[in-house]
Amino acid sequence: MKAFSTLFTKVEQTTSTNAKVQALVEFFHEAPDEDKIWAIALFTHRRPRRTISTTLLREWAAELANIPAWLFENSYHIVGDLAETIALVLPANEHQIDKSLSQWITEISELKKQDDSVKKDWIITAWSGLNKNQRFILNKLITGGFRVGISQRLITKALGKYLEVDDSKIAHRLMGDWSPFDTSFEELMLSQDFKDAISRPYPFYLAYAIEKELEDLGSADTWSAEWKWDGIRGQYIYREGEIFIWSRGEELVTDRFPELHTVPNGINENFVIDGEILAYYEDQPMNFQHLQKRIGKKTVGKKLIKDVPVVFMAYDLLELNGQDMRHKTFAERRSLLEDLASQSKSEHLILSKLIEFNDWDVLRKLIKEARERKTEGFMLKNLASPYRNGRKKGDWWKWKVDPYTIDAVMTYAQRGHGRRANLFTDFTFGLWNEEGNLVTFTKAYSGLTDVEFQEISRWVRRNTLERFGPVNAVKPVHVFEIAFEGIQESRRHKSGVALRFPRILRWRKDKKPEDANTLEDIKQLLQE
Amino acid sequence: MPQLLEQDDKGIYCAVADVYIDPWKPVKKAFVTHAHADHARPGSAQYVCVDASREIIKHRLEATNVDSLPFGKPITVNGVKFSFHPAGHIIGSAQIRVEHKGEVWVVSGDYKTENDQLSGGFEPLRCHTFISECTFGLPVFNWQPQETVFNEINKWWNTNKEDGKVSFISAYSLGKAQRVISGLDGTIGPIYCHNAVENINEIARAEGFEIQDTMRLNIEMDKKSLTGGLIVAPPGFMNSNYISRMKNVDLASASGWMNLRGARRRRAVDRGFVLSDHADWNGLLSAISATEASKILVTHGYVNVFSKYLQELGYDAQILQTEYEGDEVEQEVVADEGV
Numbered sequence: 001m002k003a004f005s006t007l008f009t010k011v012e013q014t015t016s017t018n019a020k021v022q023a024l025v026e027f028f029h030e031a032p033d034e035d036k037i038w039a040i041a042l043f044t045h046r047r048p049r050r051t052i053s054t055t056l057l058r059e060w061a062a063e064l065a066n067i068p069a070w071l072f073e074n075s076y077h078i079v080g081d082l083a084e085t086i087a088l089v090l091p092a093n094e095h096q097i098d099k100s101l102s103q104w105i106t107e108i109s110e111l112k113k114q115d116d117s118v119k120k121d122w123i124i125t126a127w128s129g130l131n132k133n134q135r136f137i138l139n140k141l142i143t144g145g146f147r148v149g150i151s152q153r154l155i156t157k158a159l160g161k162y163l164e165v166d167d168s169k170i171a172h173r174l175m176g177d178w179s180p181f182d183t184s185f186e187e188l189m190l191s192q193d194f195k196d197a198i199s200r201p202y203p204f205y206l207a208y209a210i211e212k213e214l215e216d217l218g219s220a221d222t223w224s225a226e227w228k229w230d231g232i233r234g235q236y237i238y239r240e241g242e243i244f245i246w247s248r249g250e251e252l253v254t255d256r257f258p259e260l261h262t263v264p265n266g267i268n269e270n271f272v273i274d275g276e277i278l279a280y281y282e283d284q285p286m287n288f289q290h291l292q293k294r295i296g297k298k299t300v301g302k303k304l305i306k307d308v309p310v311v312f313m314a315y316d317l318l319e320l321n322g323q324d325m326r327h328k329t330f331a332e333r334r335s336l337l338e339d340l341a342s343q344s345k346s347e348h349l350i351l352s353k354l355i356e357f358n359d360w361d362v363l364r365k366l367i368k369e370a371r372e373r374k375t376e377g378f379m380l381k382n383l384a385s386p387y388r389n390g391r392k393k394g395d396w397w398k399w400k401v402d403p404y405t406i407d408a409v410m411t412y413a414q415r416g417h418g419r420r421a422n423l424f425t426d427f428t429f430g431l432w433n434e435e436g437n438l439v440t441f442t443k444a445y446s447g448l449t450d451v452e453f454q455e456i457s458r459w460v461r462r463n464t465l466e467r468f469g470p471v472n473a474v475k476p477v478h479v480f481e482i483a484f485e486g487i488q489e490s491r492r493h494k495s496g497v498a499l500r501f502p503r504i505l506r507w508r509k510d511k512k513p514e515d516a517n518t519l520e521d522i523k524q525l526l527q528e
Numbered sequence: 529m530p531q532l533l534e535q536d537d538k539g540i541y542c543a544v545a546d547v548y549i550d551p552w553k554p555v556k557k558a559f560v561t562h563a564h565a566d567h568a569r570p571g572s573a574q575y576v577c578v579d580a581s582r583e584i585i586k587h588r589l590e591a592t593n594v595d596s597l598p599f600g601k602p603i604t605v606n607g608v609k610f611s612f613h614p615a616g617h618i619i620g621s622a623q624i625r626v627e628h629k630g631e632v633w634v635v636s637g638d639y640k641t642e643n644d645q646l647s648g649g650f651e652p653l654r655c656h657t658f659i660s661e662c663t664f665g666l667p668v669f670n671w672q673p674q675e676t677v678f679n680e681i682n683k684w685w686n687t688n689k690e691d692g693k694v695s696f697i698s699a700y701s702l703g704k705a706q707r708v709i710s711g712l713d714g715t716i717g718p719i720y721c722h723n724a725v726e727n728i729n730e731i732a733r734a735e736g737f738e739i740q741d742t743m744r745l746n747i748e749m750d751k752k753s754l755t756g757g758l759i760v761a762p763p764g765f766m767n768s769n770y771i772s773r774m775k776n777v778d779l780a781s782a783s784g785w786m787n788l789r790g791a792r793r794r795r796a797v798d799r800g801f802v803l804s805d806h807a808d809w810n811g812l813l814s815a816i817s818a819t820e821a822s823k824i825l826v827t828h829g830y831v832n833v834f835s836k837y838l839q840e841l842g843y844d845a846q847i848l849q850t851e852y853e854g855d856e857v858e859q860e861v862v863a864d865e866g867v
Contacts (some may be wrong), residue, residue, distance in 0.1 A: 015779075067667050068840065074833045075666045080790055088787070093572050149793070152608070210694035422785055450794070462851050467832060 003031050004039060004101045005134045011149055024158035033185040034102040038520040041180045043155045047144040051111040052119050054082055060120055065089040066409035083139030087132050092283040097129030108142055131483055153390055162191060171389045177252055201235040202318050207396035214360040221384055223362055225355040228398055229313055230288050231278035236312050238263050240268050243291040250331030256294055259310050271340060272319035280311040285374045313352050314341055318387060326387035370401045377401045403483040404453035404525060405505055407516045409438055410478045413460045414471045425456040429482060432518045439519055440475055441495035479511040480504050487525050497522055532626060534631050542626060549624055549635045550853040559610060561622035561637025563588050563702060566853045578612035581620030583731045600753055614648030615639040617805050618703025619732055625653055632783060633657045641811035644674060644707050646737060652818035659825045660816060663806040664784050665813035665834030671808040677801055678711030684799055685716050689756040694777045698763040701725045701839060703805050705760050706739055708782050720745040722761035828852040
């Protein structure tokens with residue numbers, strides 16, 4: 001654990017990417033292979049199964065710290081991270097236990113079938129023999145969600161440097177369904193085909209939002225445009241008679257979409273297609289909230305399949321009959337994709353249509369139809385672009401329609417946690433109803449600068465009318481412009497509407513509360 | 529019957545003496561615990577503070593009407609006895625003890641229980657009612673002894689020096705900055721201070737506080753000549769053009785908030801040193817217990833949680849709604865002051 005904890009500390013103590021990569025390379029040089037593979041797994045969000053419930057961890061930590069459970073919970077709310085809260089409340093350790101990272105993980109997994117009393121003894125012994133930092137890491141190993149400022153890109157870079165292998169190869173090898181319990185460092189990084197390779201997806205190419213004028217992209221005829229669909233980005237893999245569906249979050253979601261389990265009728269070739277999983281009914285995409293119902297369920301019932309049918313909207317072809325196609329131009333890949341899709345007689349595989357346009361103004365006009373067509377805007381792709389790894393600027397751009405906006409009055413404020421524990425950051429907003437009262441319609445907690453958060457926090461501290469636990473009711477004085485992507489009727493909310501991705505666009509200091517919008521105004525949007 | 533101290537829209541008020549303590553609006557007579565901007569505000573007709581704080585308050589409030597008393601020496605106003613006692617928060621910080629007809633209240637302002645050798649050791653005062661801050665009133669805040677932190681800071685500075693870098697520590701100009709300077713090993717290299725910090729240093733030195741030699745940072749200086757040195761400046765200065773355009777600088781922040789990973793990430797500093805001028809969880813509890821007070825009024829900080837816990841411990845604890853803000857306001861006040 002010492003080497004890993006040192007690595008962790010070094011990474012935490014710098015904001016420089018180079019220094020982080022350097023720390024990782026040093027770790028790879030020093031650590032044994034079984035620790036290396038675990039470090040990679042943890043940094044790429046793979047973790048051992050949880051063997052101690054968080055409820056028990058909280059209970060035992062509060063007990064050891066000699067504080068009541070409610071006080072522990074309040075502290076947790078402020079700190080925002082369970083592993084960290086536990087590490088901070090426990091009394092300082094008086095001795096030091098030395099075990100390797102993989103040894104700790106093995107012991108954690110062996111707890112699975114043990115009684116709670118055995119688990120408790122184990123964790124209390126462990127906590128008592130580790131310092132704050134190491135305790136935090138141990139807790140993270142148990143609870144998961146190991147986010148430490150090491151991105152996939154960073155670990156890829158470090159491994160590339162350490163192994164002297166090209167980064168893009170490393171990125172691909174890190175993808176897919178592998179676990180350090182049955183895959184060694186050597187198998188994963190150095191052997192070409194190991195047993196899990198047939199399911200392995202490619203790293204997704206992600207686009208940035210367009211930030212310049214369309215004309216600056218160059219001539220319109222060197223670009224393609226497609227509608228940007230609002231579903232789940234995914235890869236549809238057919239290799240050696242097996243089908244795998246991956247989501248962009250690198251989750252294997254094959255089970256959730258039985259419609260896609262048979263190879264589309266007529267296709268005889270192996271393929272990897274990049275595209276969008278969409279809820280789709282009568283030639284129209286359904287609202288994203290319908291798709292959410294399907295993501296939420298591990299097993300999908302017949303009724304759900306009937307109510308929310310799913311298609312795979314194909315964007316790009318990454319592999320054909322075992323051949324990596326990513327280096328080819330988008331135009332070439334697209335033409336191969338069209339050939340492949342034309343063989344399909346399945347209604348569950350749909351080709352994303354290219355929009356015909358000869359100058360940029362055509363798109364400028366057409367984007368006005370984006371909402372009506374149930375899309376988020378356009379994807380623009382340079383016809384000569386290869387399929388790249390990760391988020392890159394230049395060849396692909398997403399062009400989203402402007403969000404809906406409305407002016408609302410802040411009514412409640414709540415302290416933030418974690419990064420913003422000392423500020424008020426979670427706000428509730430209201431709109432005026434016919435009786436002249438403010439009706440709560442949404443919460444939002446992002447969109448202000450740190451300076452604005454400080455300013456509003458100071459104001460909240462002085463203008464609290466009432467406290468409800470962590471929530472402060474404040475004087476209805478400040479107007480904020482709220483942006484959101486979609487709106488639906490909702491019976492669960494008093495306002496009768498539910499918003500998709502609400503956030504604060506700007507603080508309208510120029511407006512008085514009476515200038516804010518009404519509930520009637522927002523309900524008008526439902527009709528559109 | 530009215531209480532000895534009450535809170536109104538101007539501040540904490542003693543009606544019998546017609547005296548306010550740390551008022552947030554201008555009043556006739558203001559007793560002030562310390563010179564931080566949320567406790568000492570401009571505009572009052574008369575200020576009374578402890579000797580060690582007088583010149584600093586004059587400087588910060590641009591006030592001339594400031595009277596002062598030594599620690600422990602009482603002054604009687606209309607039969608109410610007031611006295612100042614060390615609070616250990618920053619240079620010249622005091623608790624104010626108020627006694628009338630045998631009833632004793634203590635307004636602690638901000639305080640810490642560890643003696644930093646600059647701010648005067650916190651003096652526990654027996655009282656009936658104790659008004660306490662609770663900026664860090666959660667069991668996750670437990671400070672290490674300052675020696676340990678200073679060792680880390682000096683080690684970090686030394687490493688930066690070896691790497692040919694400038695070290696930068698953000699610390700608010702009154703209090704934290706002088707405490708950091710007092711812990712620095714001046715043999716490593718020169719210490720440069722931002723104007724806001726150096727102004728306070730000069731006043732403090734003139735008042736007899738021992739603060740080692742520092743140099744006033746001047747933006748005309750060749751940046752290369754700063755290599756190996758350490759800059760102490762208020763947090764706002766970290767985002768200035770001067771610092772953001774500086775290459776080879778390692779940024780650190782010294783604050784109790786650095787105890788939380790999230791807060792470290794928000795500041796976007798390379799290093800966060802956990803060094804606070806406020807009492808930690810156990811510090812608050814032990815200070816309160818030492819007063820032997822049965823009634824505790826808590827002001828700024830995690831007031832809900834902390835008062836509830838005190839109630840569970842058997843105290844009559846309530847929240848006092850003040851406009852004190854801990855250190856946050858300090859960080860903004862100096863943000864605009866250029867070099």
